[in-house]
Amino acid sequence: MSRPGFVLTVDERTPPLLMHEGEGFRLERLPLGTRVVYPPDSLKPLRNVDAHIQHALLNPLGSEPLPELLRPDMRLTIVFDDLSLPLPQMQTPDVRQRVIEHVLELAAANGVDDVELIAANALHRRMTPAELKRVVGERVFRSFFPERLGNHDAEDSANMVEIGTTKHGEVVELNRRAMESDLIVYVNLTTTPMSGGPKSVSVGLASYRSLRHHHNVHTLRHSRSFNDPPNSAMHHSYERMADLVGDHVKVFTVETTLNNDTFPSSTGFLNKREWEWNVADQASYLAVKRGNDLMPAKARRKVWQKTVAPYGVTGVTAGRPSDVHPVTLDNVHRQQLTEVQGQADVGIFGLPYICPYNVNSIMNPILVMSLGLGYFFNLYKNQPIVRQGGTAIFYHPVPHEFHPVHHPSYIDFFDEVLTQSTDPAVLEKKYEEQFATDPWYIQLYRKSYAYHGVHPFYMWYWGAHALEHLSEVIFVGGDRRTTTRMGFKAASTLADALEIASHTVGRSPSITYQHAPPLVVADVR
Amino acid sequence: MILSLEYRHSPARYLASRTVTATKAGSRLAGMVAGNMSPLRLINLAAPVPPDEGWTRVAPRLSGICGSDLGLLMGRSSPYFSSLSSTPFVPGHEVVGETLDELPDLPAGSRVVLDPVLSCEPRAIEACQWCASNRESRCDHVTTGAISPGVQTGSCAETGGGWSRQFVAHRSQLHPVPDSLDDERAVLVEPLACAVHAARRVPVPTGASVVVIGAGTVGLMTLLALREIAPTSPIHVVAKHGHQQERALALGATAVHEPSRAARALRRSTKARMHSPEWGAEFLLGGVDVVFECTGGAAGLDTALRLTRAGGTVVVSGMPSGNVDLAPLWFRELQLVGAYASDSGGPDEVARRSDFDEAIELAGAAPLDGWVEPPYPLRRWREALSHAVDAGKLGSVKIAFAPGKD
Numbered sequence A: 001m002s003r004p005g006f007v008l009t010v011d012e013r014t015p016p017l018l019m020h021e022g023e024g025f026r027l028e029r030l031p032l033g034t035r036v037v038y039p040p041d042s043l044k045p046l047r048n049v050d051a052h053i054q055h056a057l058l059n060p061l062g063s064e065p066l067p068e069l070l071r072p073d074m075r076l077t078i079v080f081d082d083l084s085l086p087l088p089q090m091q092t093p094d095v096r097q098r099v100i101e102h103v104l105e106l107a108a109a110n111g112v113d114d115v116e117l118i119a120a121n122a123l124h125r126r127m128t129p130a131e132l133k134r135v136v137g138e139r140v141f142r143s144f145f146p147e148r149l150g151n152h153d154a155e156d157s158a159n160m161v162e163i164g165t166t167k168h169g170e171v172v173e174l175n176r177r178a179m180e181s182d183l184i185v186y187v188n189l190t191t192t193p194m195s196g197g198p199k200s201v202s203v204g205l206a207s208y209r210s211l212r213h214h215h216n217v218h219t220l221r222h223s224r225s226f227n228d229p230p231n232s233a234m235h236h237s238y239e240r241m242a243d244l245v246g247d248h249v250k251v252f253t254v255e256t257t258l259n260n261d262t263f264p265s266s267t268g269f270l271n272k273r274e275w276e277w278n279v280a281d282q283a284s285y286l287a288v289k290r291g292n293d294l295m296p297a298k299a300r301r302k303v304w305q306k307t308v309a310p311y312g313v314t315g316v317t318a319g320r321p322s323d324v325h326p327v328t329l330d331n332v333h334r335q336q337l338t339e340v341q342g343q344a345d346v347g348i349f350g351l352p353y354i355c356p357y358n359v360n361s362i363m364n365p366i367l368v369m370s371l372g373l374g375y376f377f378n379l380y381k382n383q384p385i386v387r388q389g390g391t392a393i394f395y396h397p398v399p400h401e402f403h404p405v406h407h408p409s410y411i412d413f414f415d416e417v418l419t420q421s422t423d424p425a426v427l428e429k430k431y432e433e434q435f436a437t438d439p440w441y442i443q444l445y446r447k448s449y450a451y452h453g454v455h456p457f458y459m460w461y462w463g464a465h466a467l468e469h470l471s472e473v474i475f476v477g478g479d480r481r482t483t484t485r486m487g488f489k490a491a492s493t494l495a496d497a498l499e500i501a502s503h504t505v506g507r508s509p510s511i512t513y514q515h516a517p518p519l520v521v522a523d524v525r
Numbered sequence B: 001m002i003l004s005l006e007y008r009h010s011p012a013r014y015l016a017s018r019t020v021t022a023t024k025a026g027s028r029l030a031g032m033v034a035g036n037m038s039p040l041r042l043i044n045l046a047a048p049v050p051p052d053e054g055w056t057r058v059a060p061r062l063s064g065i066c067g068s069d070l071g072l073l074m075g076r077s078s079p080y081f082s083s084l085s086s087t088p089f090v091p092g093h094e095v096v097g098e099t100l101d102e103l104p105d106l107p108a109g110s111r112v113v114l115d116p117v118l119s120c121e122p123r124a125i126e127a128c129q130w131c132a133s134n135r136e137s138r139c140d141h142v143t144t145g146a147i148s149p150g151v152q153t154g155s156c157a158e159t160g161g162g163w164s165r166q167f168v169a170h171r172s173q174l175h176p177v178p179d180s181l182d183d184e185r186a187v188l189v190e191p192l193a194c195a196v197h198a199a200r201r202v203p204v205p206t207g208a209s210v211v212v213i214g215a216g217t218v219g220l221m222t223l224l225a226l227r228e229i230a231p232t233s234p235i236h237v238v239a240k241h242g243h244q245q246e247r248a249l250a251l252g253a254t255a256v257h258e259p260s261r262a263a264r265a266l267r268r269s270t271k272a273r274m275h276s277p278e279w280g281a282e283f284l285l286g287g288v289d290v291v292f293e294c295t296g297g298a299a300g301l302d303t304a305l306r307l308t309r310a311g312g313t314v315v316v317s318g319m320p321s322g323n324v325d326l327a328p329l330w331f332r333e334l335q336l337v338g339a340y341a342s343d344s345g346g347p348d349e350v351a352r353r354s355d356f357d358e359a360i361e362l363a364g365a366a367p368l369d370g371w372v373e374p375p376y377p378l379r380r381w382r383e384a385l386s387h388a389v390d391a392g393k394l395g396s397v398k399i400a401f402a403p404g405k406d
Helices: A049-058 A095-109 A129-136 A138-143 A201-202 A219-221 A233-248 A265-271 A279-294 A297-306 A321-335 A364-378 A408-417 A423-435 A439-447 A455-462 A464-469 A481-485 A493-503 B012-023 B028-038 B067-073 B080-082 B189-200 B218-229 B242-250 B259-270 B296-305 B329-330 B356-365 B377-387
Strands: A006-009 A017-020 A025-028 A035-038 A075-081 A114-120 A149-151 A160-165 A172-174 A182-191 A248-259 A313-319 A337-340 A344-351 A386-395 A472-476 A489-491 A512-513 A523-525 B001-005 B042-047 B054-066 B094-100 B110-112 B169-170 B175-177 B210-213 B236-239 B255-256 B272-274 B281-285 B287-292 B309-316 B335-338
Touching: A006 A337, A025 A279, A035 A472, A049 A095, A049 A248, A049 A313, A049 B272, A075 A201, A075 A297, A075 B001, A075 B094, A095 A129, A095 A138, A095 A182, A095 A248, A095 A313, A114 A129, A114 A138, A114 A201, A114 A439, A129 A138, A138 A149, A149 A160, A149 B296, A160 A233, A172 A233, A201 A233, A219 A233, A219 A423, A219 A464, A248 A321, A265 A279, A279 B080, A297 B094, A297 B110, A321 A337, A344 A493, A344 B329, A364 A386, A364 A408, A364 A455, A364 A464, A364 A472, A364 A481, A386 A464, A408 A423, A408 A439, A408 A455, A408 B259, A423 A455, A423 A464, A423 A489, A439 B272, A455 A464, A464 B189, A464 B329, A472 A493, A472 B236, A481 A489, A489 A493, A489 B296, A493 A512, B001 B272, B012 B028, B028 B067, B028 B377, B042 B377, B067 B377, B094 B189, B110 B189, B189 B255, B189 B356, B210 B218, B210 B259, B210 B296, B218 B242, B218 B287, B218 B356, B236 B259, B242 B255, B259 B296, B281 B296, B281 B309, B287 B296, B296 B309, B296 B329, B296 B377
Parallel strands: A035 A512, A075 A114, A075 A182, A114 A149, A182 A248, A337 A523, A344 A386, A344 A512, A386 A472, A472 A489, B210 B236, B210 B287, B236 B255, B287 B309, B309 B335
Antiparallel strands: A006 A035, A017 A025, A160 A172, A248 A313, B001 B042, B054 B094, B054 B169, B094 B110, B110 B175, B272 B281
């Protein structure tokens, strides 16, 4: 059995601790008394994943076995999570490929001819053919692409259908092919508590009309946190929509979970607790750090983006979504949850090079904000690791870089919108509609590989709860121009950051460092 | 003898200046080039003599440095104009001065601003078709008549120019300045008249989207004139420097954009589509209805052509220089319209107040305080030119000489 999560209190004997900072990392000596939250050790992976998949499909929760749902004259749509999961991408074969292959074998055995596969990319950028192939595997790709394997297109009005309105007045408009199928098999990868369950179909196959009901400032400010579904207004909305989906079409979900083997053996020290580094780990750290720092920026990015994680699969559960997801969440919590006693004045987070929206791309300043104040800040249950009015210190260079193909609306958002205001509510009211309905962004989303025009707004809303909760946000090593534009501060060192923070939290603040990745969810009591 | 800055004919110096400023590094030395490599010198000259009784001597009180003057001194102006001037001449055509001779309806000592165009009337010849229809800026006779060739005062050997302590001007070129208009505002009247002229060159329908490229003197004044003509149209200004952006907003610009951001920003506001060619700048499909190019640079005109919608209009207001890719002009079926100097109102069927009358009124009402820097005496001409070349960077709008000052 692997060791549970752990909270270390820094003392004189504590070595410098690893801190991610974009496409780099450093060892940082933290002030005495700082609490450091580590995730549980990586769980032991399932030995025979294929057997587990087979078992899950034949022994589902709350549903007939999959073969009993398959018949020759039916319309079957297999929907799978897009490339925003997992992070980094997992080494092939991707677990989604394995599940899809099993489902297709059962479909073929039961004479199902009308099968289509759709990536549930919602308003994310389309996956390229190569990216699709990587997820579904060569065999499936060659058999189905492009006619019967592709990306969801939320702006293809002819292929969207409104299936109804929830009791809260939320319009549910989803992919027509999926909604008019006899069965949807959703192939999921849950790597954080926010993913999977009711989110899968009702978000992954939705349109802007539908998404705006939960991807908004009010909902996100009342999702505390969005990694704690019972306390997340966003998930409440997902659930209402998922109920409507359930009334409309049969959904058979297959949810998988992964362990915390996030980094390959060449950077294995990144998976370990620092005081347990052996001589090889220390040498490896020095060599990788030196090489990484000396590498030209473009080459460095390429190397990081090509990094694949040797994740092990820790769970495969299939059946009715509402029965499956609690099991999945248990698996995620087993891997990521660490109990922490009380909040701190200052929270420290080292932000890595990757987030869900810069796979094979560039992490622009908006994505850094979303990763820090959205994803990392919200890696909690009960209450944030930082107290109300406290300070968050992030490590990231926040370079002024944008991917012109993937993030065109982000460029305009950064240059035109953030210069007017950084208040999420103001931006939502004044600019969201303009960006969401801009025909050029829509064209780029549909025909190129661009995130939807509204996407940078969602990223900004992702941090809305943190912006309201914190009194100060400081980026150690951050570019002054970009951080200032976003309403944050930049500091050269941790000492400088704490000096800046002293105006709000005093000179001897309590500090908690959430040591990730590998991901850890703080259960703050 | 009067103290003057004289421009001599020197192909070698012209070419040397042109060669140096054509490079990126050289363009940074433009101020030095204008002051040291150009064929300009400070000398004492015999005072120009009025050709007949319709002329008067004028003592400049302030004389502005125009972008076209700098273009000439940096070797950037087109050789096209070489046959339309007579050398040596004294530059300077943005002038507020005092008349020294009695004229029938203008007593000596009157404070006047100069309309520099040397059209048929000053040349004492029969009016060409353009002068006959009150469009003097299009005059066909700028090289003939009683005085030597020169499109304007400031490029004619016989009249002298504003960069001296005295020149001569025909009565038709002079506009009395009301007492309420101080010299700092009055010296802006000539460029303002040109801006009024440019703004009137094309119709701007109500609500049409307009872009002004450049926010130097010409750009800001074009904005000022456009605001009068099209008060409800969205007018975007492309401005390089912070102070220019602030001034443009103060004059009523709808929005201001840095040059590198212009295409993206205007794409959004016009709901256009933007494309990035393999080489060269981004361009719009869709875009702006009317663009006023006010920089006089190739980059400005190139941007203008790339931002204009199909069938739209580009008005070239700054004196053009350099080479531009005309593919958008052809592909988008654009209208390219020139706007040179000013006129007295056009033919009877479109008769209106003269550009100068409009400009004098506008100069009195517009927020132009602080636009003219403390003037330089002629002896400090190198510093003045250097300041004028870098005016944008230094937060200045208009640099002027006070020729009467020591």
